[in-house]
Amino acid sequence: MKIRYTIPIILMTILCIIPLYYSQTTQKYDLITYDRFLTLQDDGGTHYDRKYTIDFSKKTITKKEDYYKGFEGIQYKDKILYQKKLSHREIKQLKNIIKNIINNQQQYNTNREIYYSLYYNHKEIKISDKNTIQKLEKILKK
Numbered sequence: 001m002k003i004r005y006t007i008p009i010i011l012m013t014i015l016c017i018i019p020l021y022y023s024q025t026t027q028k029y030d031l032i033t034y035d036r037f038l039t040l041q042d043d044g045g046t047h048y049d050r051k052y053t054i055d056f057s058k059k060t061i062t063k064k065e066d067y068y069k070g071f072e073g074i075q076y077k078d079k080i081l082y083q084k085k086l087s088h089r090e091i092k093q094l095k096n097i098i099k100n101i102i103n104n105q106q107q108y109n110t111n112r113e114i115y116y117s118l119y120y121n122h123k124e125i126k127i128s129d130k131n132t133i134q135k136l137e138k139i140l141k142k
Helices: 002-025 088-103 130-140
Strands: 028-032 047-055 060-069 073-085 116-120 123-127
Touching (some): 088 116, 088 123
Antiparallel strands (some): 028 047, 028 116
16 A cells, blocks of 8 residues: 555655756856957947857857937847857856856956856856957857
8 A cells, every 4th residue: 555655655755856956057147248348439328238048958148139219218138149069068168167156256257347247047247358258259259
């Protein structure tokens, strides 16, 4: 009688754990570049925002752009500039860099005027370390 109830309980437990595992490993990250600071004009705030969306579940990077024209507002949002398929090596490198940034947030989360922003799980880390930005850009560029 006990075995009859044990097997369904084990199966239900396994079925509940599998989605939790995949939700942990299929995260998306947004990396917003410092172009918003470099392209800012003194005409009411005209600037470009460029960001990379890193999707490990799809193994892709999508570069998007927003354009804000001073005193007129947003001209376009999330215009796709390109999409890139990631190799296994690039995925591994990106995961290591991102893991390092997250684990050492105090080192990266600085109060500098120009920085990249890494968004994940509704959190932001500002990155102003030039070496880290160069490593990211090397992988993210087309």
